[in-house]
Amino acid sequence: MHLDLPILDQAAPSVAAQPVAENGKKVYVETYGCQMNVNDSEIVLGVLNAEGYIPADGPDDADVILLNTCAIRDNAERKIHERLSHLKHTKKSNSDLVVGVLGCMAERLRTKLLDTQLVDLVVGPDEYRRVPELVAEAMGGDRGIAVKLSRVETYDDIVPLRTEGISAWISIMRGCDKFCTFCVVPFTRGRERSRPLTSVVDEAKQLWDQGFKEITLLGQNVNSYRDDVAGYDFADLLASTARAVPNMRIRYTTSHPQDMSDKLIDTMAEWDNICKYIHLPVQSGSNRILELMNRTYTVEHYLGRIRRIKQAMPTCAMSTDIIAGFCTETEDDHQRTLDVMREVRYEGAYMFAYSPRENTKAWKMGDDVPDDVKNRRLNEIIALQNSISREINLAEAQSGIIHPVLVEGPSKRNDAEWKGRTDTNKTVIFTHDGTRGYIVGDTVQVKIDRANSATLFGELV
Ligand code: SAM
Numbered sequence: 001m002h003l004d005l006p007i008l009d010q011a012a013p014s015v016a017a018q019p020v021a022e023n024g025k026k027v028y029v030e031t032y033g034c035q036m037n038v039n040d041s042e043i044v045l046g047v048l049n050a051e052g053y054i055p056a057d058g059p060d061d062a063d064v065i066l067l068n069t070c071a072i073r074d075n076a077e078r079k080i081h082e083r084l085s086h087l088k089h090t091k092k093s094n095s096d097l098v099v100g101v102l103g104c105m106a107e108r109l110r111t112k113l114l115d116t117q118l119v120d121l122v123v124g125p126d127e128y129r130r131v132p133e134l135v136a137e138a139m140g141g142d143r144g145i146a147v148k149l150s151r152v153e154t155y156d157d158i159v160p161l162r163t164e165g166i167s168a169w170i171s172i173m174r175g176c177d178k179f180c181t182f183c184v185v186p187f188t189r190g191r192e193r194s195r196p197l198t199s200v201v202d203e204a205k206q207l208w209d210q211g212f213k214e215i216t217l218l219g220q221n222v223n224s225y226r227d228d229v230a231g232y233d234f235a236d237l238l239a240s241t242a243r244a245v246p247n248m249r250i251r252y253t254t255s256h257p258q259d260m261s262d263k264l265i266d267t268m269a270e271w272d273n274i275c276k277y278i279h280l281p282v283q284s285g286s287n288r289i290l291e292l293m294n295r296t297y298t299v300e301h302y303l304g305r306i307r308r309i310k311q312a313m314p315t316c317a318m319s320t321d322i323i324a325g326f327c328t329e330t331e332d333d334h335q336r337t338l339d340v341m342r343e344v345r346y347e348g349a350y351m352f353a354y355s356p357r358e359n360t361k362a363w364k365m366g367d368d369v370p371d372d373v374k375n376r377r378l379n380e381i382i383a384l385q386n387s388i389s390r391e392i393n394l395a396e397a398q399s400g401i402i403h404p405v406l407v408e409g410p411s412k413r414n415d416a417e418w419k420g421r422t423d424t425n426k427t428v429i430f431t432h433d434g435t436r437g438y439i440v441g442d443t444v445q446v447k448i449d450r451a452n453s454a455t456l457f458g459e460l461v
């Protein structure tokens with residue numbers, strides 16, 4: 001059944017798993033960090049909803065507040081500590097309030113979080129099935145912890161409780177086996193494991209039937225996906241999904257340069273409904289640093305993959321992740337990163353200062369690039385990326401390119417303007433005179449006439 005999407009209205013909420021029986025308790029999940037966490041929060045809400053809990057409108061309205069946390073960088077963890085000290089005050093005025101910490105920080109800090117006397121439950125990424133039991137215990141006055149990592153858990157039988165209208169996340173795998181030396185993910189999310197192909201394709205079909213128009217296949221490393229029982233790889237999964245939901249936009253993130261196969265590139269090129277956008281983190285433009293990071297590819301291999309992608313899909317947009325100031329990084333290494341950026345000309349990038357994480361290999365290498373140097377290099381990387389993004393977007397405006405845009409709803413600033421996204425993952429703001437009969441979730445043609453580094457602006461064609 002398709003959702004009856006209202007004309008000129010906000011995105012409609014998705015059809016959710018219905019609770020067995022409401023228990024009257026309201027739960028609010030605050031999500032920090034990556035898209036995997038966004039989908040994990042939907043999974044946790046799905047698990048709780050099946051036990052009768054209902055989503056609260058906000059933290060003030062909730063009996064249970066769960067923080068789904070990120071441990072990737074120190075500042076991500078600092079944010080959670082600040083939020084927890086704020087919740088201490090809330091709990092003083094409402095002693096029945098249950099507070100839980102979920103996700104990567106739960107896995108990393110474990111019982112240390114219970115020592116704060118504020119947190120009632122601590123649950124790691126592979127133990128979300130136990131959240132209802134631990135919440136119930138907390139309501140009875142007990143504190144609980146569940147942080148075992150699993151080699152098999154993929155939650156593929158759980159119906160996530162989605163709140164977005166037209167775009168949905170689907171986790172196709174969990175964990176990571178790459179062990180980049182700077183990264184906590186293999187420790188906080190455990191070993192890599194994939195869902196069966198059929199379960200992912202079935203979920204995509206159900207989402208289409210519920211009215212969703214776009215899905216993003218998620219994993220720390222989607223292109224090392226393997227359905228070992230049936231013998232399928234990620235390219236097979238993409239092709240099967242594209243075939244099963246031919247009118248749905250299909251995206252994926254994140255991919256690793258080492259696993260960016262010709263087969264995957266050709267599969268993307270073959271299917272019109274697979275978006276021509278790839279997030280391919282490079283991290284550094286120096287082979288010496290890439291080796292220290294254990295990224296398992298060279299700059300030459302990476303650039304070869306980019307050339308292959310552009311050969312097969314000349315309009316494919318690229319984005320990346322870059323770390324500034326990794327251990328021992330010299331000025332020359334930094335210049336090489338800027339060189340790669342100039343050569344690839346990414347449409348966008350996530351750029352970070354290196355943050356040492358306990359227990360990783362790089363932790364022992366020392367953090368020897370001074371903060372002022374790290375920040376200066378990061379600022380140079382950001383400035384270069386902004387200027388490249390602006391140039392690419394202005395060129396699109398000058399040529400008056402027409403993009404198919406998936407309509408998401410009114411823009412935040414102006415009701416007469418609407419926003420949507422291109423297949424290449426760019427936000428487009430376009431004027432809307434109220435007379436055209438399109439709805440949220442439709443794809444419209446927009447001619448681009450203005451742009452800045454982050455957004456394209458245009459008129460409906
Ligand atoms: N699996 C993805 C990959 O390998 O490209 C990335 C996952 S990670 C959640 C997202 C990004 O965070 C990484 O690509 C990296 O740029 C950044 N990151 C991870 N650990 C970091 C650290 N210790 N300091 C700074 N940035 C870090």
Ligand code: SF4
Binds near residue numbers: 177184220221256
């Ligand atoms: Fe972390 Fe590397 Fe795995 Fe990405 S591939 S999650 S950066 S260990």
